[in-house]
Amino acid sequence: MTFLNSLELLAFHNVAYTIYALLIIAIIAWFGYNLTRKEVAKPLVRIPFYVFIAFLVAAGVGHHIFTYNVVPWVAQDIMRESIKPDQVYKVVIEKHQFQLPSEKLVVECGQKILFDVTSKDLVYGFGLFRKNGTMVTQMQVNPGSKNTILWTFHDEGVFDLMSTEYSGPKGNGMFVPNIMEVRGCKTTLSQGGSK
């Protein structure tokens, strides 16, 4: 199993977590019901203590190992200093305004794009969104720090730019529509991505 974009990853987690949530509510409800009864229903599965603890450790740590192996952007993110990007876009943010290298950033499918974002004053966010509002990726932009993110686009589409961190009420208007276009992909998500 490999997740190529955030939509696939989030849809998977949505289903997995919903099943888990229904399960834990059902278990506690079943447990509460049986607490009041003299005749106790036999559990379908009897889980020994050490198995429960092993499950918690495996679930906590395993979740990270699972996502590291199946989500391509994790390894790329950790190793980004040693990876040569196909294109570098330098962005400056000051006084709640994005200063972009051009009016529209056009990239070819599969290119490794490095966004190098500098804040001159406050803490901002740098987030790319599909036209239906779903998030592609984001990072925090701290003043005085190097803020870079390396990303590979696998789907055609047009994307919007938003600040994902609160920088005061003025930050609410930090929205640049149609800033990016990805071309040449075999997979096309209509209008830059729809479920």
Added chain:
Amino acid sequence: MSFMHDLIHGADNQFDHLSLNALQKATLRAVVVSFLFYGLAALEGMIMRAASINPSIPPVNGSVDHYFSIMTVHPIVGIFGSTYQLVFAAFLFLVPFLTKKPLYSIKVANATWILITIGTIMSWLASFVYNYAPLYTLYWPLPADTTQFKAIGGVMFIVGVALIMVGTLLFIYNIYATVFSKVGVHQNKTTKELLISGFGIDGMLNLFNKLTGKQPYSKEPALSLPVVAIFRGTVDTFLDALVILSAGVLVLVYLLADMGGVKLDVASIDALLYKNWFWWGLDLVADGLVLIYVAGSWYLLATLITGQKLFMENVARAALMLELLVSWMVWSHHLLADQGQPEMMKLISGEMVTAFELLTQGLALFITLVTLWKARPLKMTMELKYLLGGLIGFGLAVPAGIIQADMAMNRVLHNTQWIIGAHVHIAIIVGLYMTLYSAVYVLWPLVTNNAKLWSTKLANAHFWLHLIGGIGMGAFMGMAGLDGMLRRHLYFNGEYNLFMILSAICGTMLLVAWLLFLFNVIMSVGLKGLIGIFLPSKNKASSYGIEPANA
């Protein structure tokens, strides 16, 4: 008895404020104020829910300044004004109750709730009057940005938060002084014995000795398990108070200089280092207040409800010690989207150590469930119902937190409604508050001298509305987050209206639940009784066991 009679005198005349001692009154005062602040936080939440659907609805009226002012004070009122007060009140009563020792100081206990109340009101006014809105995160240099906020508003806000922290430090001092006082059952205990027990080290040594075939280190630990949890949680709360106070002093220096006409350079403070320091302390609110205090409360409630000893007590003590180490090392999960943060810090602190929260909280859940199970059949009392509700809350919220504390998931979840909905609101509203309501029902006869609850039907309605409303609101906010909805953003074009309408319906259930609870309490103690709680007590006793005179 008639409705009017109960409204004025309380249900069946069974609540007499004159019979309450000083400890009971100090506890009840903070509880009353706590629930008033809870109502204010619920109202603020509903205003934001409504604005998320249609920003033009009053009182926001499409104003982002107003919206973010509400968002700034909402957690201050909810967490400090309400939760802190309720937890502190319960523990200031429970430590003397469990140790059979008098509280160190009633005056300090009263000063605690008064300072937190004044501090919360000051912070609220700073946002209400001056629209000061740096959010609770106070990311540097936003709180000192006088181009967006008036300096006077900032000073008022910071002084308010500082008063809350001073009240918190007084609570901690009161708890420590009570736990370490050499009276009653602790007359012959040394400070070393009490400290070892307080940190859960005796539980860990007992386990080690059992594994190596030696005699137990301590057959009768110096402190009971809930007291250990209170002491242990207080260590984190202390560190958290120091961090918030230090950040407050820094912001004050800049704001006061600005008011004096001097512009200090905000760039001289490293924003990322500040973020690390601030989150190291702020995360201790979650780990110290929520996880540890809640685990301790579960243990206490399970033993009080069943009347039996806690299952695997040594493991529970050792787990509290383990949580001490875990809670100090997990803050970096808040900075997984910060690219300047060292990758090793993200991997070790942010991902791996944070994952251990699943283990420590899972252990607490397991121990509580087995303790209840071994005592079955049990009557489904209000306290048991709420305890099960609290267990569901954390059963949902902790894994939701672990999901976002992951470098892959965080890249697309950071700052979305998933975090504040599925994780934070379910943890606090369902997990923490239902546990606290269970404690309220357990303590009710003790702190009110057996006042009668006016209506069990209302209490049940409150339970179901709170449980379904709390889970529903968090779930729908979470779903909006998975679709990209940011949590610190006001949308003007109805982008996520379906989920926001559903979450507003559930939020309304929460607000109605609170009104029913408040009405039930007022009808139980009566308006006269409610006022009487705030009058001085004739009985100066500060204990549920012994007093200093006969200690």
